[in-house]
Amino acid sequence: xxxxxxxxxxxxxxxxxxxxxxxxxxxxxxxxxxxxxxxxxxxxxxxxxxxxxxxxxxxxxxxxxxxxxxxxxxxxxxxxxxxxxxxxxxxxxxxxxxxxxxxxxxxxxxxxxxxxxxxxxxxxxxxxxxxxxxxxxxxxxxxxxxxxxxxxxxxxxxxxxxxxxxxxxxxxxxxxxxxxxxxxxxxxxxxxxxxxxxxxxxxxxxxxxxxxxxxxxxxxxxxxxxxxxxxxxxxxxxxxxxxxxxxxxxxxxxxxxxxxxxxxxxxxxxxxxxxxxxxxxxxxxxxxxxxxxxxxxxxxxxxxxxxxxxxxxxxxxxxxxxxxxxxxxxxxxxxxxxxxxxxxxxxxxxxxxxxxxxxxxxxxxxxxxxxxxxxxxxxxxxxxxxxxxxxxxxxxxxxxxxxxxxxxxxxxxxxxxxxxxxxxxxxxxxxxxxxxxxxxxxxxxxxxxxxxxxxxxxxxxxxxxxxxxxxxxxxxxxxxxx
Amino acid sequence: xxxxxxxxxxxxxxxxxxxxxxxxxxxxxxxxxxxxxxxxxxxxxxxxxxxxxxxxxxxxxxxxxxxxxxxxxxxxxxxxxxxxxxxxxxxxxxxxx
Numbered sequence: 216x217x218x219x220x221x222x223x224x225x226x227x228x229x230x231x232x233x234x235x236x237x238x239x240x241x242x243x244x245x246x247x248x249x250x251x252x253x254x255x256x257x258x259x260x261x262x263x264x265x266x267x268x269x270x271x272x273x274x275x276x277x278x279x280x281x282x283x284x285x286x287x288x289x290x291x292x293x294x295x296x297x298x299x300x301x302x303x304x305x306x307x308x309x310x311x312x313x314x315x316x317x318x319x320x321x322x323x324x325x326x327x328x329x330x331x332x333x334x335x336x337x338x339x340x341x342x343x344x345x346x347x348x349x350x351x352x353x354x355x356x357x358x359x360x361x362x363x364x365x366x367x368x369x370x371x372x373x374x375x376x377x378x379x380x381x382x383x384x385x386x387x388x389x390x391x392x393x394x395x396x397x398x399x400x401x402x403x404x405x406x407x408x409x410x411x412x413x414x415x416x417x418x419x420x421x422x423x424x425x426x427x428x429x430x431x432x433x434x435x436x437x438x439x440x441x442x443x444x445x446x447x448x449x450x451x452x453x454x455x456x457x458x459x460x461x462x463x464x465x466x467x468x469x470x471x472x473x474x475x476x477x478x479x480x481x482x483x484x485x486x487x488x489x490x491x492x493x494x495x496x497x498x499x500x501x502x503x504x505x506x507x508x509x510x511x512x513x514x515x516x517x518x519x520x521x522x523x524x525x526x527x528x529x530x531x532x533x534x535x536x537x538x539x540x541x542x543x544x545x546x547x548x549x550x551x552x553x554x555x556x557x558x559x560x561x562x563x564x565x566x567x568x569x570x571x572x573x574x575x576x577x578x579x580x581x582x583x584x585x586x587x588x589x590x591x592x593x594x595x596x597x598x599x600x601x602x603x604x605x606x607x608x609x610x611x612x613x614x615x616x617x618x619x620x621x622x623x624x625x626x627x628x629x630x631x632x633x634x635x636x637x638x639x640x641x642x643x644x645x646x647x648x649x650x651x652x653x654x655x656x657x658x659x660x661x662x663x664x665x666x667x668x669x670x671x672x673x674x675x676x677x678x679x680x681x682x683x684x685x686x687x688x689x690x691x692x693x694x695x696x697x
Numbered sequence: 698x699x700x701x702x703x704x705x706x707x708x709x710x711x712x713x714x715x716x717x718x719x720x721x722x723x724x725x726x727x728x729x730x731x732x733x734x735x736x737x738x739x740x741x742x743x744x745x746x747x748x749x750x751x752x753x754x755x756x757x758x759x760x761x762x763x764x765x766x767x768x769x770x771x772x773x774x775x776x777x778x779x780x781x782x783x784x785x786x787x788x789x790x791x792x793x794x
Contacts, residue, residue, distance in 0.1 A: 315775050316774065316775065318767050318771040318772070318774065318775070319767065319771075411751075425749075425751050451759035451760075452759075454753050454759075455751060455753055516736075517736065517737050517740060519733075520733060520734040520736060520737040521737060523730070523734070524734060524737065531711060535712075538712070539777060540777075540784060540786055541772070541775075541776055541784055542775040542776060542777070543775075543777070544777070545777035545778065549787050550787065551787050551788070551789070552786055552787055552789055553712075554787070555786065555787050556712050557712050557713065557714045558714060560711075560712055560713055560714075561713055561714040561715070564713075566719075566722075569713055569715075569719070569723070570723055570726060570727070572711050572713065573704070573707050573708065573711055573713065573723055573727060574727055574730060574731075576707050576710050576711040577702060577707050577727065577731075578734075580706075580707065580710060582701065583701060586738045587734060587737070587738060589748065590737050590738055590740065590742060591737060592748035592749045592750075593742040593745040593748055593749075594737060594740065594742055594745075595748075595749035596745050596746060596747060596748060596749045597742060597745050599749065600746070631726050631729075631730060632726075632729055632730055632733055635730070635733075646749075648751075
């Protein structure tokens with residue numbers, strides 16, 4: 216039986232752990248064995264077998280003593296390698312942080328430990344979360360389990376590849392412009408970027424602080440919501456995190472049909488296969504009694520340049536801390552501190568990170584800040600206002616998650632602009648601070664296709680409910696890539 | 698707008714030292730990306746209410762209570778070089794200065 220444990224969802228594993236028909240140790244042993252036969256996916260940057268077995272034994276002991284910590288107790292959760300877990304490596308898939316061991320726990324790690332979850336390995340990612348394919352990782356790309364010549368997406372590519380291939384039932388990612396939802400779409404998973412302020416970022420390595428959120432990956436909607444609920448809580452250590460009084464979850468109205476907004480003008484350029492799966496999903500919702508309403512989001516066309524100005528500007532500032540002084544890579548034999556900083560940064564950062572630091576430095580530089588950064592902040596206000604206005608009329612906005620299915624590794628690596636356009640549909644939710652969910656709706660060219668729901672602030676429950684409705688009528692949940 | 702891109706100046710500001718190959722590559726790529734950004738620079742956004750900012754409510758400000766901090770041992774473990782319980786760096790000031 217242990218051979219099939221990797222196929223079970225977190226909620227099913229939780230049930231079996233509760234009845235005693237399976238132990239956390241048996242589960243972890245089975246996942247460790249599977250990880251050994253799937254190293255080609257490049258999903259993990261590191262996985263400490265002794266550590267995860269120790270955590271599993273502790274969970275089994277708690278359960279035997281009647282002291283279970285709840286539904287996640289004994290369930291492994293993979294952790295993206297930019298989220299701090301005490302005494303574990305924290306590399307952001309960068310040479311800059313090779314050998315760094317986190318001296319403290321992120322808030323989400325604390326939450327998972329308090330829930331009894333097994334913090335299971337360090338997952339590969341684009342370097343400092345900058346990329347849409349996991350190809351900018353200094354440890355090499357992660358691969359899509361549905362087609363190993365293709366990207367799993369990025370930046371949380373290791374998170375997506377590991378969950379999709381049954382190496383772990385759940386994983387954490389981070390999402391600055393689509394880094395959870397795009398890989399979830401490419402790997403046939405459910406992935407959530409929560410409302411900005413819903414989940415603490417304390418202990419998440421900062422990329423673009425006005426956009427970054429941590430969120431869950433799972434193979435079905437219930438699992439995704441289970442992990443989300445374990446993460447969403449106030450935290451005084453992140454001042455952008457909602458206080459208890461500010462937490463007012465929005466639910467799907469029961470007294471009328473659900474309303475889905477379709478921004479048709481944005482759909483030009485979507486690949487035929489993705490478009491067909493998207494249209495079929497819309498037809499499902501219409502037949503199921505949802506009202507489909509055309510909405511206009513006139514400024515959404517500026518979302519990609521707005522995002523890349525804001526994100527790179529913030530990144531150029533956030534990554535200023537990597538100077539070779541207190542931690543991270545330090546170049547040898549430097550003549551003076553400036554020489555040390557310049558050489559450490561030039562040696563430690565990879566090509567995409569340098570490109571974004573340069574771009575961000577330029578858009579903030581004297582003479583250009585008004586034209587680029589100032590303009591981007593104005594466009595961001597407009598985009599947010601247009602989304603909020605649209606979401607007063609509808610319960611969620613729906614588009615494909617990505618305009619096309621997973622591309623071949625190397626296909627876009629030399630063309631940064633082409634790569635940036637991958638994030639067309641996912642970026643506005645980050646700019647506007649809104650919750651957004653990707654979930655699988657079908658296949659095109661033998662590759663998974665996801666659709667993308669954006670909700671009003673704190674409307675995660677609306678997105679889960681709508682996705683669950685689709686999931687219940689289609690056999691797309693809990694799939695393990697062949 | 699991208700005409701103003703002085704890659705050497707920007708690299709200096711960013712404390713990055715570029716090889717000649719990197720310099721040529723980034724100059725070309727950034728010019729292309731900034732070309733795409735031109736639609737933003739040229740957009741008429743004059744009627745926008747205000748530039749975006751993250752709103753943080755007053756209640757988000759926590760009480761200023763001393764808490765646990767990392768000990769020097771934990772901090773120095775990740776330091777590239779240390780001496781006598783402190784992080785060491787190349788000499789900043791010459792002896793004669």
